[in-house]
Amino acid sequence: MDISCSQILDALQAQIAVIDANGAICYVNQAWRDFASSNGMSADYEWEGNNYLAACKIGSTDEGLQAANLIEDVISGLRDEAYLEYPCHSPTMRRWFMMHVAIIPSTPLCVISHHNITDRKLIEEKVEELSLHDPLTGLGNRRLFLQESHRQWLHNQRYHTGMSVLMIDIDHFKIYNDYFGHLAGDQCLIAVADVIQSNAHRPDDVAIRFGGEEFLLLLGQTDAPSALLVAEKIQAGIMALPLHTPANGPITVSIGIASARPSSLSEANRLVDLADKQLYLAKESGRNCCKITHPS
Numbered sequence: 001m002d003i004s005c006s007q008i009l010d011a012l013q014a015q016i017a018v019i020d021a022n023g024a025i026c027y028v029n030q031a032w033r034d035f036a037s038s039n040g041m042s043a044d045y046e047w048e049g050n051n052y053l054a055a056c057k058i059g060s061t062d063e064g065l066q067a068a069n070l071i072e073d074v075i076s077g078l079r080d081e082a083y084l085e086y087p088c089h090s091p092t093m094r095r096w097f098m099m100h101v102a103i104i105p106s107t108p109l110c111v112i113s114h115h116n117i118t119d120r121k122l123i124e125e126k127v128e129e130l131s132l133h134d135p136l137t138g139l140g141n142r143r144l145f146l147q148e149s150h151r152q153w154l155h156n157q158r159y160h161t162g163m164s165v166l167m168i169d170i171d172h173f174k175i176y177n178d179y180f181g182h183l184a185g186d187q188c189l190i191a192v193a194d195v196i197q198s199n200a201h202r203p204d205d206v207a208i209r210f211g212g213e214e215f216l217l218l219l220g221q222t223d224a225p226s227a228l229l230v231a232e233k234i235q236a237g238i239m240a241l242p243l244h245t246p247a248n249g250p251i252t253v254s255i256g257i258a259s260a261r262p263s264s265l266s267e268a269n270r271l272v273d274l275a276d277k278q279l280y281l282a283k284e285s286g287r288n289c290c291k292i293t294h295p296s
């Protein structure tokens with residue numbers, strides 16, 4: 001069979017370039033040319049002779065500098081090969097690539113290939129999204145709460161600001177569920193979750209389904225009076241839902257609120273314990289009310 005190496009390389013999907021020990025391009029395959037022309041380069045652009053290392057360093061982006069460092073490591077023999085995953089979004093499309101760098105044995109040349117890994121990245125994003133959210137209501141789940149509360153706790157420690165947690169529980173939900181059935185119960189949970197979510201306006205506000213008919217609202221950089229205002233709006237919003245209890249009254253919630261600065265508590269989870277205690281007091285006081293604590 002009489003086929004050349006470049007015929008084989010031109011048949012591959014990966015964009016491939018061969019560079020010399022100084023980073024100068026000696027060869028690019030057809031996929032490389034096609035990708036470049038789909039990004040606005042002329043189809044007959046002369047790639048050979050251009051310095052790829054210098055191109056990576058232009059603009060001093062993190063990915064560009066990382067790529068240049070890895071290529072230099074392979075050229076100098078510090079590594080046998082190197083991989084780098086990096087985003088390369090166009091104005092119309094999100095996409096990611098993986099760069100692979102290796103020395104061509106018995107030569108001073110290095111082969112660089114770029115593989116499109118967008119499908120895998122999108123699936124990873126989806127899996128991450130599913131693992132952090134409640135499938136019924138779409139709110140965040142406990143895992144997201146742990147992640148976010150920890151992140152915000154560190155932020156508040158750094159900037160000496162406070163944060164609040166609202167623990168929200170539907171009153172007599174068991175009676176509702178038993179009377180109207182589980183499916184209607186699910187619709188009620190979705191409607192309540194929507195009200196809570198619609199009151200989470202700021203970037204640091206995170207609405208969570210904590211379990212069953214219990215919800216958490218994490219309010220970053222929010223003091224006790226502001227948290228109480230949000231809680232009252234949620235109560236009013238839920239009472240205004242076009243749903244009613246078996247006794248023909250509005251759906252109500254009890255809310256426990258805890259508000260603190262990280263300097264006064266050891267960890268974010270303590271805020272949840274405190275909100276839980278306030279929720280218990282709200283239930284004890286006859287339900288459909290808020291109780292608040294803000295240790296100094």
Ligand SMILES: Nc1nc2c(ncn2[C@@H]2O[C@H](COP(=O)(O)OP(=O)(O)OP(=O)(O)O)[C@@H](O)[C@H]2O)c(=O)[nH]1
Nearest residue numbers: 169170171172173174175177182185186212213283
């Ligand atoms: N439909 C539905 N019901 C749920 C879900 N998760 C938990 N529940 C129900 O929520 C009810 C919670 O009951 P309880 O813990 O006794 O609370 P409650 O009846 O609201 O009473 P108080 O909180 O004291 O006002 C139980 O009947 C659970 O079966 C769910 O995903 N869907």
